[in-house]
Amino acid sequence: MTVESTAARKPRRSAGTKSTAGKRTTAKNAPGTDPELVQLLTPEGERLKNPENATYDKYVADITPDELRGLYRDMVLTRRFDAEATSLQRQGELGLWASLLGQEAAQIGSGRATREDDYVFPTYREHGVAWCRGVDPANLLGMFRGVNNGGWDPNGNNFHLYTIVIGSQTLHATGYAMGIAKDGADSAVIAYFGDGASSQGDVAESFTFSAVYNAPVVFFCQNNQWAISEPTEKQTRVPLYQRAQGYGFPGVRVDGNDVLACLAVTKWALERARNGEGPTLVEAYTYRMGAHTTSDDPTKYRADEERESWEAKDPILRLRRYLEASNHADEGFFAELEAESEALGKRVREAVRAMPDPDRFAIFENVYADGHALVDEERAQFAAYQASFADEGGH
Amino acid sequence: MAEAVTFKNMALAKAINESLRRALDSDPKVLIMGEDVGKLGGVFRVTDGLQKDFGESRVIDTPLAESGIVGTAIGLALRGYRPVVEIQFDGFVFPAYDQIVTQLAKMHARSLGKVKLPVVVRIPYGGGIGAVEHHSESPEALFAHVAGLKVVSPSNASDGYWMMQQAIQSDDPVIFFEPKRRYWDKAEVNTEAIPGPLHKAQVVREGTDLTLVAYGPMVKLCQEVADAAAEEGKSLEVLDLRSVSPLDFDSIQASVEKTRRLVVVHEAPVFLGSGAEIAARITERCFYHLEAPVLRVGGYHAPYPPARLEEEYLPGLDRVLDAVDRALAY
Numbered sequence: 001m002t003v004e005s006t007a008a009r010k011p012r013r014s015a016g017t018k019s020t021a022g023k024r025t026t027a028k029n030a031p032g033t034d035p036e037l038v039q040l041l042t043p044e045g046e047r048l049k050n051p052e053n054a055t056y057d058k059y060v061a062d063i064t065p066d067e068l069r070g071l072y073r074d075m076v077l078t079r080r081f082d083a084e085a086t087s088l089q090r091q092g093e094l095g096l097w098a099s100l101l102g103q104e105a106a107q108i109g110s111g112r113a114t115r116e117d118d119y120v121f122p123t124y125r126e127h128g129v130a131w132c133r134g135v136d137p138a139n140l141l142g143m144f145r146g147v148n149n150g151g152w153d154p155n156g157n158n159f160h161l162y163t164i165v166i167g168s169q170t171l172h173a174t175g176y177a178m179g180i181a182k183d184g185a186d187s188a189v190i191a192y193f194g195d196g197a198s199s200q201g202d203v204a205e206s207f208t209f210s211a212v213y214n215a216p217v218v219f220f221c222q223n224n225q226w227a228i229s230e231p232t233e234k235q236t237r238v239p240l241y242q243r244a245q246g247y248g249f250p251g252v253r254v255d256g257n258d259v260l261a262c263l264a265v266t267k268w269a270l271e272r273a274r275n276g277e278g279p280t281l282v283e284a285y286t287y288r289m290g291a292h293t294t295s296d297d298p299t300k301y302r303a304d305e306e307r308e309s310w311e312a313k314d315p316i317l318r319l320r321r322y323l324e325a326s327n328h329a330d331e332g333f334f335a336e337l338e339a340e341s342e343a344l345g346k347r348v349r350e351a352v353r354a355m356p357d358p359d360r361f362a363i364f365e366n367v368y369a370d371g372h373a374l375v376d377e378e379r380a381q382f383a384a385y386q387a388s389f390a391d392e393g394g395h
Numbered sequence: 396m397a398e399a400v401t402f403k404n405m406a407l408a409k410a411i412n413e414s415l416r417r418a419l420d421s422d423p424k425v426l427i428m429g430e431d432v433g434k435l436g437g438v439f440r441v442t443d444g445l446q447k448d449f450g451e452s453r454v455i456d457t458p459l460a461e462s463g464i465v466g467t468a469i470g471l472a473l474r475g476y477r478p479v480v481e482i483q484f485d486g487f488v489f490p491a492y493d494q495i496v497t498q499l500a501k502m503h504a505r506s507l508g509k510v511k512l513p514v515v516v517r518i519p520y521g522g523g524i525g526a527v528e529h530h531s532e533s534p535e536a537l538f539a540h541v542a543g544l545k546v547v548s549p550s551n552a553s554d555g556y557w558m559m560q561q562a563i564q565s566d567d568p569v570i571f572f573e574p575k576r577r578y579w580d581k582a583e584v585n586t587e588a589i590p591g592p593l594h595k596a597q598v599v600r601e602g603t604d605l606t607l608v609a610y611g612p613m614v615k616l617c618q619e620v621a622d623a624a625a626e627e628g629k630s631l632e633v634l635d636l637r638s639v640s641p642l643d644f645d646s647i648q649a650s651v652e653k654t655r656r657l658v659v660v661h662e663a664p665v666f667l668g669s670g671a672e673i674a675a676r677i678t679e680r681c682f683y684h685l686e687a688p689v690l691r692v693g694g695y696h697a698p699y700p701p702a703r704l705e706e707e708y709l710p711g712l713d714r715v716l717d718a719v720d721r722a723l724a725y
Contacts, residue, residue, distance in 0.1 A: 038425040160473070161505055165497045172461055172498070182452060183474070202494070203464035212458055257482020366508040367542050369566035373594065373641035376540070 037285055038265055039255040043313045045321025047260075056264040063260070063385075064330040071112065071259050072323060073337055075104040075316045078128040081137045084348050085127075085144070087204075089294045093352050094144040102257070102289030104130075104221050105315030108132060109163035109262025110190065110284070117158065117187040119180075121173035124162040126192050133159040134266055134386045137344070138351035147358050167193055167200030167215070170219065174206040177273070189217040189272035196227025198243065199235045207247040207279070216273035218266065219244075219281045222256060224288035229301040234250070243347035244281035256286025257315040360386070401586045408441050408578040410552035411517075413586070415442060415479065419449045425563060426471060427454040428464055429481030429517075438483055439578055441520055452704035461491035465516065469498055472512045477563060485520040485572075486529025492537075499568045500543030511566045515559075520548075521612045521662050522709055523576035523703040532699050534661035538570045539640035546640040547593060548572040550614035552582040554590075554637060569593075572610035572639075594638040596646035602632030605656035605722055608647055610636040613660045613710065620715045631719065639669050647673060648680050655686040656722045661709050665693040668682040687725035690698060690718045 023102050025158060038053050040060065049057060089097040100107060103125070111132025122129055130140055134157050140152035144161065150161040163169035171189030180187055197203050198221060210217050223240055225232055232240070244251030250272075254265040262284055268281035287310035291298050298307075323329040364379040405413070418425045427442055427449075432457040436443030446454035452717065457464050461482055467479035482488045488495075488547040495516065502510050522531035539546045545567050549555040555573070562569040590598070614635045621631040632650050636643060651657050657671035657677055674689035675716050692710045700708045 106597075117467070148507065149501075150507060152507040154473075156508055157507060161502070161510075163498075165493065168466065168494060168498050170684075171494065172470040172473060174463075175467030175472075176474045177470070177474055178467060179471045179474025182476070201490075202462055202466060205458070205460040208458050208460060209463050209467050227554025255512065266514045343676070366506075369503055369508070369511050372567075373643070 029210065030129040037253055037255040037258075038261050039258050040083030040260040040264060041258045041322055043257070043318050045318050045325055047322060047326075053261070054394055056268050056304035058263065059241075059264040059267040063263075065166055067320070067324075069109055069329055069333060070320050070324060071263070072316070072329070074108040074112065074128070074131060075259065076337055076341055078104050078108065078131050079316060079346055080345055081131070081348055083126055083366070084345040085141060086290070086294065088141070088349065089144070093142060095146050096144050096260070096293050096295060098144075098293045099288075100125050100127050102287045102315070103222055103224055103284075104128055105259035105319075106220075106256040106262050106284035106286045108179075109259040109264075110192075110220050110266040110282070111200065113263050113266035115187065117185075118270065119158045119160070119176055119189045120190065121160045121169040121176070121191045122162055122194050123166070123169065123194065124164055125194075126162070128135075129192065130159055133157040133310055135159050138348055141348070141352050142355065144314055145352060145355055147355050148362075166205075168365065169193070170197070170203050170206035171209070172345070173217050174210045174213075174215050174218075177210065177217035177279075178213050181276075186274045187216070188270045189215075189328075190220055190270070191217060192220050192222065194227060195221065195223040195225065195232045195235050195240060196230065197221075198240050202228070207244070207249075207281070210279040211247045211249055212275070214278040217279045218269040219279060220266065221281065221283045222286055223283050224256075224286050226288055226292065226302065228292045228296060229298075239283070241281055241283035244279075244356075247371050248278045249281065251281040251283065253283045253285055257310075257313045259315055259316065259319055290329065301333060337383035403584050403586060404581055405584055406579050406581045407549070407552045407555045407573070408439055409465060410515065410566045410582075410584050411441050411559050411573065412443055412445070413566055413584075414556045415445060416448070417586075418479070418563045419445060419453055419561065422477065422563075424475060424477045425453075426476050426478045426482060428457055428478050428483070429455075429466060430457055430459055430464075430483050432456060432481050437481060439518075439575060441519075441572050441573070441578075442481065454629075458476040461489075462486055462494050465494040465514070466492040468514050469494065469502070469512060472514050473510065477513045479515040479517060479563060480516045483519070484526075484530045485518055485532040485534055490516055491516075493636055495538070495544070495570070496541050500541045502565070504543060507683060512568050513563070513566050514568045515520065515562045515565075515571050516568070517573060519575040519578075520572045521574050521576060522699060522705050523612065525705070528699065528701070529583040529704065531632055531702075533572075533661065533694065535570075535572055535639050535661075536663055536668045538643075539669060543568065544640065545569045545594070545638070545640045546572065548574060548611035549609075549637065550574065550577065550609075550611055550635050551580065552591045554635075556584045556586065558593055558637065565593065576612050580615070587713045594641050594643060596637055596643035596648065597635045599635045600631070600633040602654060604654055605658065605719055606632045606634055606647070606650040606654045607658050607715070607719070608634045608636060608650075608653075608659060609660045610639060612662060616710065616712065616715065617660055620712055620719065623716060624719060629719070629723065642669070642673065642676075644673075644676050644680065651677055651681045651702060652684050655684050656725075657685070657689045658692060658715065658718045658722055660688065660692045660715055660718075661694075663694055664696050665691045666696045668693055682700075687722040690722050692718045
């Protein structure tokens with residue numbers, strides 16, 4: 001689209017200067033609109049087996065119907081939770097929400113590939129991964145409601161706090177992985193980030209460090225096509241997974257709306273890490289169906305048809321088609337899950353509304369581990385100020 | 396009894412080196428990281444010989460990426476390590492400033508105390524060595540302004556040794572500013588007798604007429620100023636702050652209540668610097684004791700100048716003496 005309109009604005013560029021015109025439009029086309037994807041499940045729900053995906057297929061070859069239903073359940077509940085959070089934001093219960101709508105397969109597939117002793121470094125949209133790690137969904141909402149800046153113990157589920165500054169956590173993941181290697185442990189680390197973050201220096205530096213120290217880390221980039229209003233074309237001139245090659249480790253692009261493929265590829269990458277083979281970049285090619293956050297208005301920068309084309313690749317729908325076609329799930333299963341979804345929505349809604357505002361002295365809590373004279377002084381001033389209301393018989 | 400105590404005469408750089416060696420030796424979780432810290436021993440040789448004795452997995456030469464150094468140190472700390480990272484020069488810390496300010500400083504609070512980040516960021520800082528640009532700056536106020544960070548600066552070998560021990564043992568991130576022009580100054584270090592806490596200021600010279608407050612490279616200058624003033628019959632007290640965050644206002648107050656006059660000296664630009672904070676707080680605390688306004692001597696609101704002009708820019712003996720005279724004239 002942009003290619004054509006650029007050409008149309010520049011009629012001087014006749015057929016004779018085609019190569020120049022081509023150069024100028026490379027940026028638009030480079031990331032690949034027809035990417036080579038690892039895919040195990042087509043949008044129509046057909047199970048694919050071919051020589052191209054054989055490397056990864058074996059990681060899900062023995063998956064049971066029960067496990068398949070489990071993946072489906074994870075995606076449905078995550079979507080339901082996400083929808084509830086979006087509604088809660090609209091109702092004024094949350095200050096902001098970053099929806100994962102459309103990215104359920106990328107998150108559940110990769111999240112379910114992790115082992116309990118692995119460590120996960122998310123950005124701020126990894127609600128599905130958090131679900132896989134056993135973090136209570138309600139705990140994810142505290143920071144969006146404004147009652148805390150984190151909300152869970154990172155060591156409780158080996159799931160680090162959400163990171164707002166784009167790409168910072170990829171370095172933390174790398175350092176943590178360097179520590180694992182030093183400890184001689186066989187666990188691994190997975191770092192999540194988006195296509196926008198791929199432009200950040202910290203991500204490049206994490207690639208450098210992880211390669212140099214052969215750190216057991218998997219970089220899981222969810223390329224959801226948009227960094228707020230900026231398309232992937234504004235981030236890169238080569239497909240993102242190809243970046244890895246320049247750092248000396250493998251990169252692979254997986255169909256991010258195919259939960260089986262995401263599970264298989266991530267298992268493969270984590271196994272490499274555990275075996276001491278170093279980092280891997282996985283680019284999950286997917287789509288953010290909703291807004292960047294609830295403050296965003298995607299109608300200003302992208303066409304409805306684009307979303308519609310991706311809806312046809314819906315990750316949940318495609319697994320449902322497969323489950324139905326293979327008789328791995330019956331109506332009873334889907335009905336039961338529907339009821340479970342509603343119950344989850346209700347529980348989350350009630351939990352958010354019941355969240356108390358933090359104690360006002362929380363401002364001064366945990367600023368330092370060892371304490372700090374200035375914090376002590378200001379806490380005392382604050383306490384005296386608060387007490388002055390009590391003296392006046394106020395509130 | 397004296398035999399039981401180990402005194403060594405050594406330069407500041409060597410004292411920090413011995414301190415790092417002791418930390419590496421006593422805690423297997425302590426790591427040294429940075430550019431050129433291994434075989435070369437750092438451009439100031441502060442880590443000299445450590446990689447040889449502790450190996451490449453404890454003393455780690457890193458890629459040339461400051462954000463990467465601090466960011467991976469955070470990850471290592473999350474895994475239970477205690478990294479001591481070196482930023483080669485003051486002006487090179489800014490690529491890492493994001494990681495230090497948005498991540499290192501805040502993670503303990505964000506995790507409601509579940510996560511501790513015992514990371515020490517060593518930064519050789521300050522001017523007076525004739526370096527090229529970005530090699531002579533004093534950005535301590537930029538870090539002291541950030542809650543969650545501790546900011547310290549030793550002025551002598553003994554403090555270099557002990558403050559490094561204390562910084563590494565701290566569960567908080569510590570920005571450790573090393574006055575590079577004092578690296579080669581020798582002093583006696585008692586490696587057995589543990590001195591006061593990391594954040595306690597120290598009276599390094601007693602006096603009655605005026606208090607000079609300084610830290611890091613300016614402490615020695617202030618002692619010279621006090622010597623010069625003494626020849627004119629003026630008795631100056633010199634206080635070595637040692638820590639910029641937290642600031643030991645109690646010690647400054649005690650001194651000012653005695654001398655009733657205060658001049659703060661630092662190399663960093665005066666505008667919105669640590670001297671401004673000291674002046675404001677001491678004015679609040681000691682308003683009725685003060686005989687003169689608190690005066691500040693420091694750098695100008697200009698980029699650090701080329702080496703041939705740095706003696707004009709840096710506080711020197713005469714500039715500080717002028718401020719002392721002005722304060723005493725009230």
